[in-house]
Amino acid sequence: xxxxxxxxxxxxxxxxxxxxxxxxxxxxxxxxxxxxxxxxxxxxxxxxxxxxxxxxxxxxxxxxxxxxxxxxxxxxxxxxxxxxxxxxxxxxxxxxxxxxxxxxxxxxxxxxxxxxxxxxxxxxxxxxxxxxxxxxxxxxxxxxxxxxxxxxxxxxxxxxxxxxxxxxxx
Amino acid sequence: xxxxxxxxxxxxxxxxxxxxxxxxxxxxxxxxxxxxxxxxxxxxxxxxxxxxxxxxxxxxxxxxxxxxxxxxxxxxxxxxxxxxxxxxxxxxxxxxxxxxxxxxxxxxxxxxxxxxxxxxxxxxxxxxxxxxxxxxxxxxxxxxxxxxxxxxxxxxxxxxxxxxxxxxxxxxxxxxxxxxxxxxxxxxxxxxxxxxxxxxxxxxxxxxxxxxxxxxxxxxxxxxxxxxxxxxxxxxxxxxxxxxxxxxxxxxxxxxxxxxxxxxxxxxxxxxxxxxxxxxxxxxxxxxxxxxxxxxxxxxxxxxxxxxxxxxxxxxxxxxxxxxxxxxxxxxxxxxxxxxxxxxxxxxxxxxxxxxxxxxxxxxxxxxxxxxxxxxxxxxxxxxxxxxxxxxxxxxxxxxxxxxxxxxxxxxxxxxxxxxxxxxxxxxxxxxxxxxxxxxxxxxxxxxxxxxxxxxxxxxxxxxxxxxxxxxxxxxxxxx
Numbered sequence: 001x002x003x004x005x006x007x008x009x010x011x012x013x014x015x016x017x018x019x020x021x022x023x024x025x026x027x028x029x030x031x032x033x034x035x036x037x038x039x040x041x042x043x044x045x046x047x048x049x050x051x052x053x054x055x056x057x058x059x060x061x062x063x064x065x066x067x068x069x070x071x072x073x074x075x076x077x078x079x080x081x082x083x084x085x086x087x088x089x090x091x092x093x094x095x096x097x098x099x100x101x102x103x104x105x106x107x108x109x110x111x112x113x114x115x116x117x118x119x120x121x122x123x124x125x126x127x128x129x130x131x132x133x134x135x136x137x138x139x140x141x142x143x144x145x146x147x148x149x150x151x152x153x154x155x156x157x158x159x160x161x162x163x164x165x166x167x168x169x170x
Numbered sequence: 171x172x173x174x175x176x177x178x179x180x181x182x183x184x185x186x187x188x189x190x191x192x193x194x195x196x197x198x199x200x201x202x203x204x205x206x207x208x209x210x211x212x213x214x215x216x217x218x219x220x221x222x223x224x225x226x227x228x229x230x231x232x233x234x235x236x237x238x239x240x241x242x243x244x245x246x247x248x249x250x251x252x253x254x255x256x257x258x259x260x261x262x263x264x265x266x267x268x269x270x271x272x273x274x275x276x277x278x279x280x281x282x283x284x285x286x287x288x289x290x291x292x293x294x295x296x297x298x299x300x301x302x303x304x305x306x307x308x309x310x311x312x313x314x315x316x317x318x319x320x321x322x323x324x325x326x327x328x329x330x331x332x333x334x335x336x337x338x339x340x341x342x343x344x345x346x347x348x349x350x351x352x353x354x355x356x357x358x359x360x361x362x363x364x365x366x367x368x369x370x371x372x373x374x375x376x377x378x379x380x381x382x383x384x385x386x387x388x389x390x391x392x393x394x395x396x397x398x399x400x401x402x403x404x405x406x407x408x409x410x411x412x413x414x415x416x417x418x419x420x421x422x423x424x425x426x427x428x429x430x431x432x433x434x435x436x437x438x439x440x441x442x443x444x445x446x447x448x449x450x451x452x453x454x455x456x457x458x459x460x461x462x463x464x465x466x467x468x469x470x471x472x473x474x475x476x477x478x479x480x481x482x483x484x485x486x487x488x489x490x491x492x493x494x495x496x497x498x499x500x501x502x503x504x505x506x507x508x509x510x511x512x513x514x515x516x517x518x519x520x521x522x523x524x525x526x527x528x529x530x531x532x533x534x535x536x537x538x539x540x541x542x543x544x545x546x547x548x549x550x551x552x553x554x555x556x557x558x559x560x561x562x563x564x565x566x567x568x569x570x571x572x573x574x575x576x577x578x579x580x581x582x583x584x585x586x587x588x589x590x591x592x593x594x595x596x597x598x599x600x601x602x603x604x605x606x607x608x609x610x611x612x613x614x615x616x617x618x619x620x621x622x623x624x625x626x627x628x629x630x631x632x633x634x635x636x637x638x639x640x641x642x643x644x645x646x647x648x649x650x
Contacts, residue, residue, distance in 0.1 A: 015339065016235020024339050042339045044241065048287055048306070049279075049325040082307040102310040103318050123220035123235065 005149060007038045008057040009142075013065050014044050018124045019117025019131040022065040022138075026115065029139050035146045046091055051099035055106035059151055061142070062093040065131075066114035072134035073141065074164045077155040078110035111151055113138060194609060196592045204596055207589035208447060209581075209613070218571040226252055226562045229571075230344050233558070236573075239619050241341060242276040242331055243551035243576075246413070247558040249344035250547030254434065255562050257539025258347035264532030265348030266414075271524045272334035272343060273413045273549070278368070278517040279327020280552035281469075281510050284617045285375055286320025289507055292614070293382045297607045316378075319371045326361075326368055330521065333357045348536035355531065362525055365518075369483075372518045376487060376511035383508045387494070390504040392594070394587035394612035397422035397501050399455060399465035400474040401440075401579070402555055403548055406430065408477030410516070412550040418475050419455055419465060424499050427455055433548045436557060442574065450581050453574055464582035467554025468616060469509035474499035481523070484516035503587050506615040551576045553617050577618045587612040 011027030013020040027042040041053065046062070054060050066074065080098035091099070093112055100106040115138045119128045127135060145154055158164050197206040217236055221229060230249040234241035246269060253259040261269070291304045294313060302308075310317035328338070333353060335341035343349055383390060399422065403415035417431035417439065431439055442451035443460040454463035465471070473492075479485040491508060494500065500509075524530060547558045554576035561570035577584075591612045595605045 014235055016232070042337070044237075044339060045239075047324065048283060048321050049328055052321055052325055082305075098307065099310065099321070102307060103314065103321060123217055125232075125235070 005037055005059060006057045007035075007146060007149070008053060008060040009038060009040045009063065009146070010046065010050060010053075010060065011040075011042045011063040012044065012046055016123055016125055018119040018122060018126070019128055020065050020120050021125070021127065022115040022117050022131060022135055023063040025127065025135055026063045026113070026138055026142060029135075030142055030146070033143055033146075035143070038146055046093060046096050048091065048096075048099060050096045051103055054096055054100040054108050054110070055104035057108050059109045059111070059149070060097075061111050061113060061146070061151075062096075063113045063115065063138070063142070064093070065117040065120070067117060067120060069114045069116050070164070071116045071130075072137035073116060074112075074114040075141070075145075075154060075158045076112050076114075076164045077152065077159075078112050080110075109151065111155060113142060194588055194613075196588075196596070198596070198599065202596065202599055204589065204593045207585065207592045209585050209588050217573065221560075221568050221571045223567050223569075225566050226255055226560065226568055227346055227566075229560065229568060230346070231340070231342055234339075234341055237575075237619055240276070240280065240551055240553065240576075242272060242335060243549060243556050244558070245335065245341055246273055246344055247547045247549045247551070247556045248560075249346065250414075250549060251545040251558045251560050252346035252547070253537075254545025254547070255542055255560060256346045257542050258537040259539070259545075261348055261537050262532070262534045263529040264352055265535055265537060267524055267527055267529050268334055268349040268352060268535075269344055270413050271353065271521065271530065272331060274517045274520040274524070275327045275330025275334065277327075277412060277552050278372075278514060278521065279324045279331070280617075281514040281517065282320055282323035282327065282372075282375070284552075285379065285507065285511060285514070286316065286323070288614055288617075290316065290320070290378070292611055293378065293507070297611055298604060301607075319375070323368060323371055323375075326364060330361060333361070345536065347538065350535065352532055352535065353530040358525055358530065361521070365522055365525065369515075369518045369522065372511075372515040373483070376508075376515050379508045379511040380487070380490070383502075383505060384494070387502075391502050392590075393608075394503040394591045394615065395501060396503075396583075396586050396590060398583055398586075399427060399458070399463065400471035400499060401455070401465040401467055402472045402475045403433070403550055404430075404476050405480075409480045410472055410476035410478070411480075412472075412513075412517075414549075417548070417555075420475055420499060422499060422501055424474075424497075427457065433546045436546055436548065436559075440557075440574070442578075448581075450578055451574075452581050453579050454582075465579070466583045467576055467579040468506065468552075469513050470500060470503075470506045471554065472550060473509040473512065479512075479516055481516050481519035483519055484512050487512045487515060503583075503612060503615045506617070510617070553577060553619055554579050575619070577616070580616045580618065584613060584616050584618060587615070 009027055009030055011023035013023040015021030015024050024042040027040050031040040078094045078097055080101050081094035082098045097110045100108055116134050117131045195208045196204055199205050221232060229252060230245050233244035233248040236244050287306045290309055295304045332338060335343035399419055401419040404418045405411040405415045418429045419427040421427060428439055439456055440453055441456050442453045444451055454460045473488060479488050544561045549556050556576050557574040559572040560568055563569050588609055591608045595608050
């Protein structure tokens with residue numbers, strides 16, 4: 001049954017740092033849609049306890065601002081990846097998946113929605129105009145995705161279409 | 171003194187997306203001896219301007235944007251300052267206890283996260299263990315129960331924050347003069363359910379830190395260590411109090427420099443020095459001056475400055491901690507971890523006491539007072555003393571803001587720690603894995619927040635460059 005799938009959306013970033021707030025802005029907008037089977041969360045950054053929440057879901061969608069990716073957004077599947085961290089207190093989405101796997105024996109599917117942003121370097125609680133347009137496009141995509149639950153199909157589509165950024169280290 | 175042209179420069183720099191990062195530069199002479207070590211932190215200083223013109227009641231919410239790691243500390247420090255601005259620093263019992271619960275919940279989760287996620291790999295596997303193992307995943311694989319404990323303790327503290335402050339990213343709990351909600355009985359019972367487990371896990375984490383420190387004291391004692399002054403707020407009776415108190419500073423051997431200084435007069439006792447090579451200021455005690463008046467803050471400083479801890483389990487542990495140095499202040503940098511875990515246990519005990527206090531279900535949430543227009547709020551954040559100072563005009567707009575954050579207070583000590591480690595462990599003109607490891611470990615002891623203002627700073631890989639006097643890179647390593 002489709003409704004039995006437990007979905008989690010985590011939008012992360014700092015709304016006081018301009019376009020860095022794209023992730024939480026998407027989470028806030030999606031929460032208002034009240035999509036069945038979906039839990040929505042927002043935070044400044046991902047941390048280890050997110051692994052516990054991820055472990056309780058079948059599918060997790062991470063939404064983040066992307067300073068370099070394609071416009072208006074990218075969408076890709078995530079594989080669990082262990083990371084080494086020097087300091088600070090946040091971890092990457094793929095490392096959250098790895099922690100959920102290692103600590104809770106969870107095998108949640110993870111996806112990353114990277115919304116293109118442009119202005120990050122000053123204290124400002126609003127999005128740039130271009131980022132706001134990208135957010136609107138990402139919201140339409142996310143709503144369709146979360147209602148239809150065709151995550152792997154859409155990830156394959158975006159991969160095949162070359163719309164995702166090619167990066168090392170992510 | 172050797173000229174710059176005859177020196178080699180080692181640069182340790184994190185790769186980051188936008189500003190807010192730090193790097194370490196170690197300057198060598200021709201003989202490969204460390205001449206100087208500097209830790210540069212590109213601190214974002216625009217906040218004071220950003221907040222000007224905003225209504226004062228918005229500030230406790232706005233300041234959370236400063237730091238994704240410790241938004242609650244800024245939230246509460248700003249609220250305390252605004253209490254004074256509106257003349258209502260004497261809160262109602264419900265207002266003060268709800269804020270305290272928020273603060274101890276934050277300290278609990280922050281200390282647990284730092285210890286399990288960042289520090290325990292160093293202690294469990296050793297400084298020189300393969301970095302591929304010496305991380306939280308390594309802990310998860312070899313000590314899975316510990317890793318799960320760390321995650322669940324962090325989650326517990328975060329849930330307390332959510333229940334007292336509201337949403338994680340839009341916390342509005344503390345308002346000028348009080349709080350905007352109490353704790354329901356259902357919420358109280360939710361937290362009581364897991365409290366014994368949290369106390370048990372706190373004790374076991376403390377045991378790891380204590381045993382490690384005691385067993386390795388000979389090698390840890392000189393590691394990145396030096397004598398220093400220490401500063402924190404303490405209660406009127408000298409007890410440790412992380413939420414409220416007056417300023418106390420002591421010398422390295424314990425002699426008081428000042429005591430019970432009113433928060434509103436901090437400017438008379440503490441000043442900040444600007445150095446051209448760093449965006450981050452260097453605070454110092456005015457009566458001693460910038461050269462020798464710098465001080466440490468945070469768990470180690472708090473254990474040194476307080477006369478006692480008002481929770482029984484943590485007090486017993488404090489007494490054992492102080493025995494190691496015969497009752498004198500402990501100046502061993504690596505003792506920060508032991509001190510931090512004593513505070514973890516103290517926070518759990520405080521949460522326990524607060525949850526059993528019926529004042530949390532009170533309905534008198536906000537105190538009233540006579541307008542003052544200026545206020546200072548000081549709190550002991552997980553990383554150390556945090557100062558917020560505001561002036562507000564008659565149109566309710568902020569016209570002046572000054573913040574001294576915990577990591578800034580520890581600026582000089584972190585520089586000293588890096589220099590000490592570099593002097594002890596540099597090996598010719600090569601960047602060795604051993605040096606890198608030890609620089610990391612020394613900085614980590616202070617649990618610095620190098621990532622104010624954006625989550626993107628969370629990743630802290632190191633780029634290490636060895637440069638000759640002409641700026642040519644002769645060695646380079648990337649770590650993490």
